[in-house]
Amino acid sequence: MMMYPSHYGSAVGKRYYGEIFNNKLRSEGWRSHSVHADRSWKACLSRVNISLVPKESLVLMRASARIMGLLESMASKHYFPSFSTRPFEFKAYAHCTEMIKDSIIPIVTLTRQSRAESFSDSIDLVSDASQGRPVIVDFDRTPRPLTTEAEAADKRRQKAEKRGTPSRDRSKKELAHYAELRRETEQFNAHLSGLKDPVTGSVSWIRMASAHAGMVPIVRLVSAEAVTAQIQAANASGIAVAFRIDPEDQLQVGLAGRGLSGLRQPGSAFLILDAGDVRNRVSSACAAAESAFRSLRNAAGESFERVRKTLVSGSFPSSSLRDLPRLLPMEEGLLYERVSGSWQVEYGDHASLPKRSARSGSNGWFPHVDLTLDGHWRIELEERNSDRTGYGRCARATIASGEWKSRTECWGTSVVKEVADGSTTVGGVKFVVPAAWLSVRANQHISRFARDR
Structure with a gap:
């Protein structure tokens, strides 16, 4: 019998209604875990008296169709x-x-x-x-690149020279924003390093x-x-x-x-x-x-x-x-x-x-x-x-x-x-x-x- 996540209903429901479903699915050889899961659900309903099935077990049966269909799909x-x-x-x-x-x-x-x-x-x-x-x-x-404030200032200066305009310092708001971006990147790189x-x-x-x-x-x-x-x-x-x-x-x-x-x-x-x-x-x-x-x-x-x-x-x-x-x-x-x-x-x-390849520049x-x-x-x-x-x-x-x-x-x-x-x-x-x-x-x-x- 297949295994279910712990939240899929009671032990009785798992044993009884799950077994109905699994036998039906296996006997028909269904594979696609969406269309065939729906068929398995309907087939299961045809095998039991719905009025006697507790509501929570019906939920289990529908979920079971999806899971069994998933396992069947992985075999094709x-x-x-x-x-x-x-x-x-x-x-x-x-x-x-x-x-x-x-x-x-x-x-x-x-x-x-x-x-x-x-x-x-x-x-x-x-x-x-x-x-x-x-x-x-x-x-x-690949860790994400980090830019120091000095490196960022140098890049701004180079861009300004290319445009022919004077370079300016970042405002306090901009400094705070880029400090937060740097913190987030450092945190991500630490997460990556851990993995x-x-x-x-x-x-x-x-x-x-x-x-x-x-x-x-x-x-x-x-x-x-x-x-x-x-x-x-x-x-x-x-x-x-x-x-x-x-x-x-x-x-x-x-x-x-x-x-x-x-x-x-x-x-x-x-x-x-x-x-x-x-x-x-x-x-x-x-x-x-x-x-x-x-x-x-x-x-x-x-x-x-x-x-x-x-x-x-x-x-x-x-x-x-x-x-x-x-x-x-x-x-x-x-x-x-x-x-x-x-x-x-x-x-x-x-x-x-x-x-994908690293490129130093682009020619358009x-x-x-x-x-x-x-x-x-x-x-x-x-x-x-x-x-x-x-x-x-x-x-x-x-x-x-x-x-x-x-x-x-x-x-x-x-x-x-x-x-x-x-x-x-x-x-x-x-x-x-x-x-x-x-x-x-x-x-x-x-x-x-x-x-x-």
């Missing part, structure tokens, strides 16, 4: 998109339909929200959007993330001792965990093998091989993935066979699109096709998000509107540097193209339509700079690939 194949809680990346997921969210298990990297002192705001953001669905979570390990602590941080992370419904924390692969401590915590509490590995990092591969072999319930865990950006390197990425799988199988044995395995990669360029084909092939599918021929593995990708950008197709991106680009009006023209050209008829109906393509019709602001967001359009492309990608599962 899903699409695993990877993104972060940065505003325009997460917007792509938040605007997915309920049906799409039911078809995916996202891999989400928590990032600091505006002025937050911990990852709590990011976790709440994910919880609100996922509504208890399974989400694999990690966190960004990265080699002795206590890893277990703190596992417990913090798993305290929220549906969240599956990624094990930190920093040392053998840290991995052992996290696996012990997971085993003791019945926590589901995930391993995310760079297949070319032998330390990560070795530590993940150690962690997998120590799990009591490897069937509830996830093993994610993230090959990174595979554009123009599918062959080498394939060799690395296969080598990593062999090493993990040798290290973990039966646990390797039971864990859910996912291959994640991306190929949307982080460099300028100016000199690339307007029909740009996706190479992550090629990698998956090769690896899945030898290994039982599910599909994941970076959801049309390019690899070209407006472009992208259409996600089967195996390709269609890119409509204007070679007009930093032209905010170019997006309307690109949107109209996209709709006029022959590929538009192959679009996926979703929030992303609805934005393209509205901008083509003359709107520059949709849902309170101005679609006149590249960052906003990132969410449009990613939402199309997630919606399209989720429907193919």
Whole structure:
């Protein structure tokens, strides 16, 4: 019999009505945890006399349908998109339909929200959007930069010189405001430092993330001792965990093998091989993935066979699109096709998000509107540097193209339509700079690939 959270009704209700439900669900083999949970609820009602069922037990039965559907969904194949809680990346997921969210298990990297002192705001953001669905979570390990008052004064002086205007000192109100911003950033960095602590941080992370419904924390692969401590915590509490590995990092591969072999319930865990950006390197990425799988199988044995395995990669360029084909092939599918021929593995990708890289400056950008197709991106680009009006023209050209008829109906393509019709602001967001359009492309990608599962 399945396990319930402690607040889901009485022991009698758990045993009797829960067993009715679980048997019915298992006998029918239902998987989708939204549509099928509703069916299981109706089926359960057909099996019992409602007038004899206490009200609190009816609440239990409805909740049980949701939970059982969730567990059933985790036993079926899903699409695993990877993104972060940065505003325009997460917007792509938040605007997915309920049906799409039911078809995916996202891999989400928590990032600091505006002025937050911990990852709590990011976790709440994910919880609100996922509504208890399974989400694999990690966190960004990069501390936020701090600027001293002297550094800030020097920057103001440089900007003033560039403008040709005199520099001025900050007012008392401004000084107090920036002092508060600095305090908040210091607090966040201290929180991050605690999670990265080699002795206590890893277990703190596992417990913090798993305290929220549906969240599956990624094990930190920093040392053998840290991995052992996290696996012990997971085993003791019945926590589901995930391993995310760079297949070319032998330390990560070795530590993940150690962690997998120590799990009591490897069937509830996830093993994610993230090959990174595979554009123009599918062959080498394939060799690395296969080598990593062999090493993990040798290290973990039966646990390797039971864990859910996912291959994640991306190929949307982080460099300028100016000199690339307007029909740009996706190479992550090629990698998956090769690896899945030898290994039982599910599909994941970076959801049309390019690899992030630190840049010292910018030479501007070209407006472009992208259409996600089967195996390709269609890119409509204007070679007009930093032209905010170019997006309307690109949107109209996209709709006029022959590929538009192959679009996926979703929030992303609805934005393209509205901008083509003359709107520059949709849902309170101005679609006149590249960052906003990132969410449009990613939402199309997630919606399209989720429907193919």
